[in-house]
Amino acid sequence: MNISVTVVLTYFLVIISRIQTESINITLTDLGSMENNATGFNNLVILNEILDVFDIRNIGSSWSKVYKLITNGCSHDMAQYLSGLQAGKNWAIKMDDSSGKYNQGFFWGNNYWTGSITQCSFINQSKTRSRNLTKVVKNTDLSYINGNFLEASEMMHENPPFNTGFYMLKVLLNNTHKLGPPRTVLMGLCLPGTCQLSDIVQMTHTSRSTQQNFQILGVRSPTLNNFSLWKDITFQILFIATIAVALLIIGGTGCDLVLRKRYEADLRMKKYSKDLNSESSSGLGCTTYDLTHGIPDKTNKTNRDAFGIPTGVNNNNSDENLAIEPTSTEEKKLSVWIEMLLSFSVVTNFQAICDRNVGNDTIxxxxxxxxxxxxxxxxxxxxxxxxxxxxxxxxxxxxxxxxxxxxxxxxxxxxxxxxxxxxxxxxxxxxxxxxxxxxxxxxxxxxxxxxxxxxxxxxxxxxxxxxxxxxxxxxxxxxxxxxxxxxxxxxxxxxxxxxxxxxxxxxxxxxxxxxxxxxxxxxxxxxxxxxxxxxxxxxxxxxxxxxxxxxxxxxxxxxxxxxxxxxxxxxxxxxxxxxxxxxxxxxxxxxxxxxxxxxxxxxxxxxxxxxxxxxxxxxxxxxxxxxxxxxxxxxxxxxxxxxxxxxxxxxxxxxxxxxxxxxxxxxxxxxxxxxxxxxxxxxxxxxxxxxxxxxxxxxxxxxxxxxxxxxxxxxxxxxxxxxxxxxxxxxxxxxxxxxxxxxxxxxxxxxxxxxxxxxxxxxxxxxx
Structure with a gap:
């Protein structure tokens, strides 16, 4: 019994001594680590530096090499841009502010570093527009809410010595610093408008640091395109069709309103004349149109066309009431051309669409x-x-x-x-x-x-x-x-x-x-x-x-x-x-x-x-x-x-x-x-x-x-x-x-x- 107790006590003493020794070693290790880093943590992994795809600082520091790789116009204006940044010019800082940069949410799915194309385009302001905008700001509470920021910003406005352009850079980020699988990001750049797409590619490659690992998939410019709606053939056809339909709608609606007023006048006269029903509308045609409703018949009669299709039924997604069927006993004889014009009447068609009744052949x-x-x-x-x-x-x-x-x-x-x-x-x-x-x-x-x-x-x-x-x-x-x-x-x-x-x-x-x-x-x-x-x-x-x-x-x-x-x-x-x-x-x-x-x-x-x-x-x-x-x-x-x-x-x-x-x-x-x-x-x-x-x-x-x-x-x-x-x-x-x-x-x-x-x-x- 005494021997067993002695063995157990000895076992616990050995375990305690080992724990104390390990804790002392851990403490000494931590102290040593702190002493080694007393001068600072110099190798921190900062995400915005890793994802700085287009680093304007690298372009500026190696400008003596960069300007030879790009076109003359872009080289000249980029030199002015870099000089403006070095001198702290307002327009240059605004251009840098308009360019997209990684800010947050990379691991939450932020693949759009678009910057602001709107701000970039407004950097080139005429003096007249700048003064007018300042007047508007003074007359709003927004300037007061923001501490007169907008007013001060306009007063400090400077136009750059060139027209700005906006470029969208499409980049494939590879697995750098264990950031996950490759991802495609879009990055907006506000740069001189004289730069060609090939210039953007060259400068992007130059701005790359040794730690970055990405591939340029493409670049385009929303501000330098030659697309014009008025030169587009499809738009021209749409414009002509829209104008034609608009004129038909105006004509049809006007004709409908005139006929409705005439019909209402006839109804008032009917009260004083028993022979009104025998009078005609003097040769307007052979078909009829209901001037009071312009909506389908709600009786048990179903109107069908030559193919046996109910004329008031839309067999796909719309409804039977889109077809106008004359049913009134008080009829005005109209020509086919007048009826065709009346089919564009907004009043009649809107009544048909908003009718609270349904046809007999609809559930x-x-x-x-x-x-x-x-x-x-x-x-x-x-x-x-x-x-x-x-x-x-x-x-x-x-x-x-x-x-x-x-x-x-x-x-x-x-x-x-x-x-x-x-x-x-x-x-x-x-x-x-x-x-x-x-x-x-x-x-x-x-x-x-x-x-x-x-x-x-x-x-x-x-x-x-x-x-x-x-x-x-x-x-x-x-x-x-x-x-x-x-x-x-x-x-x-x-x-x-x-x-x-x-x-x-x-x-x-x-x-x-x-x-x-x-x-x-x-x-x-x-x-x-x-x-x-x-x-x-x-x-x-x-x-x-x-x-x-x-x-x-x-x-x-x-x-x-x-x-x-x-x-x-x-x-x-x-x-x-x-x-x-x-x-x-x-x-x-x-x-x-x-x-x-x-x-x-x-x-x-x-x-x-x-x-x-x-x-x-x-x-x-x-x-x-x-x-x-x-x-x-x-x-x-x-x-x-x-x-x-x-x-x-x-x-x-x-x-x-x-x-x-x-x-x-x-x-x-x-x-x-x-x-x-x-x-x-x-x-x-x-x-x-x-x-x-x-x-x-x-x-x-x-x-x-x-x-x-x-x-x-x-x-x-x-x-x-x-x-x-x-x-x-x-x-x-x-x-x-x-x-x-x-x-x-x-x-x-x-x-x-x-x-x-x-x-x-x-x-x-x-x-x-």
Whole structure:
């Protein structure tokens, strides 16, 4: 016992002595280290020195070598610039202040060291403009708030002895000082405008220190480009078209107001004369126009054109009320040319768009579903632009790990909603308006193939004429806007529209651009219109065949559906596509935009349209069935939005998910429309059918066309990157929504509504 205790005590004493010895050694080591660094820490790693890509000090110190490598004009003005910096000249310091430098947030994703192109351009001020600006500053509270800084700055202003220019340097930073993988940064430089792009490259190489490791990828100058809008042919065409349409709008609106006043005067006279109804308008033509409303008939009568298409129905994204159909019993006879002019009336078209009623061949809840989907699309595209042009890109990796943000990442399902709605309207309106329950009338008395062919080209031609006018105009705007931004913005464009649109615009007009590589696509978001038009062609064939051969048409639909599923699964499996991990656009050119992978939701919509037609929107369901339907639909939507959060799928499961998920989303939407149309929608139907949503739904097509332009102009017209915060993103998104819809109303009033009305006026059936 005593021996064991002695051994244990001896063991602990040895351990304690070792600990004391080690602590003494550590203390002595620390003291020695402090003594060695008593003179200071001379080898600190400072990030702004490591990332000082363009060091003006190095250029100045080695100027005797640098000036021989650059052009004479640049050499002369750069010598003056360096002398100005050495003398502390105000204009030279402002130039240095305008140049971009690394400041903060490198590890948070700050790849844009843009400086200020605005400040650089304002360094060259005339004395008159400088005095005027000083007067403005004196009359504002801003000068007082900033301690008279602006006023003092203008009083100290000096013009440089040359015109300044702004250059954007694109540099690849390699793995220096373990800063991570190579990254590309954009850096703005305010230098003499006489310097050529090759001069900037030479000076950048000279300014490089021995510790820096980077590669120059390119350099361009937003201030030295030769681009002129007035010399651009596309802009000239757009300008002429805009002036012509503006004149037609003025003429049509003025004519409409005059006729309305005349009609109101006739109504007042009618009170005093019983014979007023026998009087005519003395030979203005043979057709009629409702001067009191200018809106479609709200009776049970459905107006159709020569191809059996309801003249008041927009079969894609707009609404039936865009077509003006005269219905008043108090009629004025107008010529066709007067009616064509009246189709541009802002008053009439705005009333039609904002009408709180819907046609008999439209499901009210469609309006709400379409509007909410459009808001979702704008949100997704806004986030894409913000992520690309932000100075804290790494924030995306943080927010993507939030559960609620999965709704943004899965915004692709909003497009599936559009496909579902389009397929539903094509099927439902076709059966309901063309046959009214007697489908054999469509081909009665004529050869089946001839009648079907004539009907097919009528459907496709009507759609082409209705969609193409606003589409072609916006296509031109995209080309000009992106060419202007590519030349004048400090940022690089997200796509090559300024190159692709002049070459491949004809693919867009033929709606076949998704059949070509995405690198060649003009107006990238137009892939939806291409797919939807191709789906419309398939749907028209199925519907025409289904008039007499319903089972065969149903078999065709099933074959198309299964083929789409199988093709998508094969592509996803062969490319190892993981929906829960990949960027939603990772396989854009293989899965996302191809018609054979996105057909499912459209076919589901066609099936729902046929079901509601056959049942006349009268389906009896028990409370249990209704509860099960809403439960299944809700679970499906929530699973598709959030089900893959932090989940890992096998290769086969991922392929199956990629194949079936879009169709499953359409199935969930199908229940919502069926329930709302048959009286089982409850508060959901009240929300989706709210009349306040009708105007926004009717301009959805134009809103889809213009909203990405608004996104890009906002980001690329700025001279600094966007900083992402919750408040900033919320304010930005709301501004994008308002701006997009304002432009959408303008485009719809100018192009979409007039074209739909003119198609009705020129209808052979209407003339008869």
């Amino acid at each position: 009210p809840s469609i309006h709400g579903l379409r509007t909410l989907s459009m808001l979702w699309v704008i949100l997704g595209h806004t986030m894409i632009v913000v992520f690309k042009y932000s100075d804290n890109m790494e924030l995306r990796k943080v927010v993507e790990k939030k559960v609620l943000f999965q709704a943004v990442l899965n915004g692709a399902y909003s497009v599936d909603t559009f496909f579902f709605i389009s397929g539903f309207l094509v099927s439902y309106i076709y059966f309901r308006t063309n046959a009214k329950g007697k489908l054999e009338k469509l081909t009665q008395g004529v050869n089946e193939f001839t009648a079907g062919t004539y009907h097919f080209f009528g459907l496709v031609g009507y759609r082409f004429m209705r969609l193409t006018a606003p589409y072609l105009y916006v296509l031109g705007v995209v080309e000009v806007a992106m060419r202007h931004l590519e030349q004048n913005s400090v940022f690089e464009p997200p796509t090559q529209d300024h190159i692709n649109c002049p070459k491949y615009w004809w693919r867009n007009i033929l709606y076949i651009n998704t059949l070509f590589p995405v690198e060649q696509m003009c107006m990238l978001w137009s892939w939806y219109l291409s797919d939807d038009t191709q789906f419309y062609i398939i749907g028209a064939i199925i519907l025409i065949i289904g008039v007499r051969h319903l089972k065969f048409a149903a078999g065709m639909l099933v074959v198309f559906m299964i083929s789409s599923w199988a093709t998508t699964a094969y592509i996803a499996f062969s490319n190892n596509h993981m929906p829960n991990a990949d960027d939603p656009f990772a396989l854009f050119d293989k899965i996302y935009d191809k018609p054979w992978t996105r057909l499912g939701p459209y076919l589901v919509g066609m099936c729902v349209g046929w079901v509601l037609f056959k049942t006349n929107c009268k389906i009896s369901m028990s409370k249990v069935m209704v509860a099960l339907g809403w439960t299944a639909s809700t679970i499906m939507i929530l699973y598709l939005l959030f089900g893959l959060f932090n989940a890992t799928l096998t290769k086969i499961a991922a392929a199956a998910y990629s194949s079936l998920s879009h169709t499953a989303w359409a199935a969930a939407c199908a229940w919502i429309i069926i329930a709302c149309s048959t009286g089982y929608g409850g508060w959901v139907n009240k929300l989706l059918s709210a009349p306040i949503l009708y105007p926004f739904s009717r301009v959805t097509y134009c809103a889809y066309l213009v909203h990405p332009i608004v996104n890009r102009i906002y980001a690329m017209e700025s001279d600094s990157p966007i900083h992402m915060t919750t408040n900033n993103l919320t304010t930005l998104y709301l501004g994008q929504v308002v701006s997009s819809y304002v432009l959408a109303f303008i485009i719809s009033l100018s192009f979409e509504a007039p074209v739909v009305t003119m198609l009705r006026i020129m209808s052979p059936t209407r003339k008869k």
